[in-house]
Amino acid sequence: MSKLTVAIHKLTSCSGCQLAFLNQGEGLLSLLERAEILHFIEGGIYNPECPVDIAFVEGSISTPHDLERVKAIRSRSKLVVTIGACATSGGVQALRNFSQLYGKASSMKLQVYARPDFIETLDNSEPVASAINVDYELWGCPVSAAQVNRFLVQLLLGTKAKAEKEKLCMQCKRQQIVCVLVTKQAPCLGPTTRTGCGAMCPAYGKACYSCYGPSEQPNCRSLANRLKGIGLVDWEVVNRFAQIHCHSPEYRKEIEYWAPDSKK
Structure with missing residues (x-):
């Protein structure tokens, strides 16, 4: 070869x-x-x-x-x-x-x-x-x-490389990691994040920062509303989505929507 x-x-x-x-x-x-x-x-x-x-x-x-x-x-x-x-x-x-x-x-x-x-x-x-x-x-x-x-x-091997698009939450479930968003009210981006890291942060009881970026068909608006529900103000929601993959279309949309001067 x-x-x-x-x-x-x-x-x-x-x-x-x-x-x-x-x-x-x-x-x-x-x-x-x-x-x-x-x-x-x-x-x-x-x-x-x-x-x-x-x-x-x-x-x-x-x-x-x-x-x-x-x-x-x-x-x-x-x-x-x-x-x-x-x-x-x-x-x-x-x-x-x-x-x-x-x-x-x-x-x-x-x-x-x-x-x-x-x-x-x-x-x-x-x-x-x-x-x-x-x-x-x-x-x-x-x-x-x-x-x-x-x-x-x-x-x-002559095969088409497979893109990882599955949500991080699925990896957490397979590893039997307790959901930090549910149990700790932690601002976890796992529901919108693609897998790949081994669910490192949730495994240690910490919220996901979305190091691996948006997953396939992420429902960012629903997660943003949940983050608001656990006490984050608009700017905190903006900063959560803006940390690493801010220019991705999915996260950019949420940043611009929750910015204090936007018209919701």
Whole structure:
């Protein structure tokens, strides 16, 4: 079986999803038996212009340079796979897309950078799919080694990679984890979140933050009303949906609806 050629690219991100490759330890050696990595700066391999079978892209499109790079990546890759919240939905940095709610974008720069006049960014932080055709998306903040390996094995076997869309609540039930939304009145986003993390937070009695993003057909409005019912005010509902995947259409709709100046 011939090896897949792979490139791993980083746009605007924290580099956390690339660790899904590096943190495997001995598992990385098994991965290299099935795939040849031609570009991966985090791993010390620099060849950004090489054509490959699969290009994994981490990070959102936040700068003009990001936009140029991602278009070039698309032209050199048979498959483009986005990994992580930033690449799939814009990530935490997409909060600046809501400058009308959280303050002007210029004031945000002042709070982060000593010399914001040196920072060149696009008006919005966008997912990769807003600019190019994406073949597959691996959601998560961060993605896991198991996700990446399962995806590669499916391709090597000649099958269509299966997207994880099941709700986190189903994983909680199978693991017999007590529902924190019901028993603790915790503001859990599990009912609208896709599985993938192993229900880590509820397993420790904590509310889900939706690290893996919206599930298939999430009823966000119903959950938002339930959060209101356990005592959250409008701004708290907004902030709950705005934490990681704020630019996803499902969560963005709730953010804009529950913002204090919106007309419900």
